[in-house]
Amino acid sequence: MDMKNLRLVCVLLTCLLFAGCSNPNRAVRAEPQKKLVNFDTSKIAVLPFDISRNFFLDKKVKQDTLSNDDLIIEEHLLDSTINKYNKLAEANYAKDLKKDASIGSSSNDDPRIDLSKYRRQLIIVKNSLGEKIVWVNCFIDDFTTRAHWKKYPVIVMDGGKWFFSLKINLTRRKVYDFNVHGVA
Numbered sequence: 001m002d003m004k005n006l007r008l009v010c011v012l013l014t015c016l017l018f019a020g021c022s023n024p025n026r027a028v029r030a031e032p033q034k035k036l037v038n039f040d041t042s043k044i045a046v047l048p049f050d051i052s053r054n055f056f057l058d059k060k061v062k063q064d065t066l067s068n069d070d071l072i073i074e075e076h077l078l079d080s081t082i083n084k085y086n087k088l089a090e091a092n093y094a095k096d097l098k099k100d101a102s103i104g105s106s107s108n109d110d111p112r113i114d115l116s117k118y119r120r121q122l123i124i125v126k127n128s129l130g131e132k133i134v135w136v137n138c139f140i141d142d143f144t145t146r147a148h149w150k151k152y153p154v155i156v157m158d159g160g161k162w163f164f165s166l167k168i169n170l171t172r173r174k175v176y177d178f179n180v181h182g183v184a
Contacts, residue, residue, distance in 0.1 A: 044120045045150040060128035086112040131171035
């Protein structure tokens with residue numbers, strides 16, 4: 001590097017240094033710490049998108065991936081959706097119990113969803129608008145004796161709260177198509 005370029009670099013660095021120090025009362029904003037998501041592969045599987053099983057009702061969706069930031073958003077939206085569901089389910093359960101006390105005779109009658117007992121399948125796509133969407137399929141641990149759950153979507157009819165699914169639009173940060181299965 002010649003002397004002329006070296007002086008120019010020194011002048012620029014000095015200007016930047018003084019510009020940063022020109023207001024001593026200026027608040028320094030730290031970037032918020034983003035936690036790393038504990039991605040437990042014994043409970044969560046990312047499945048490939050299969051056009052023959054297009055859960056997105058959009059013919060132009062394409063396979064995509066999740067970043068750590070995407071996982072943080074997915075976890076937050078899933079947790080808040082389940083918390084809302086549990087509050088509503090508890091209120092309805094209390095009303096039903098007043099009508100019929102025999103309803104609470106079994107631990108299986110508890111209508112709440114405890115996410116720690118569920119396995120999850122995720123399919124990540126980008127839709128025709130360029131929005132990242134995750135299909136989240138959840139089912140109770142007891143069902144995982146079938147080895148294929150890490151390769152293929154678990155699709156069942158009925159099953160009650162042991163099976164539920166939802167879609168999360170990560171771009172818009174919205175949950176839709178939340179569906180807890182019915183009981184036959």
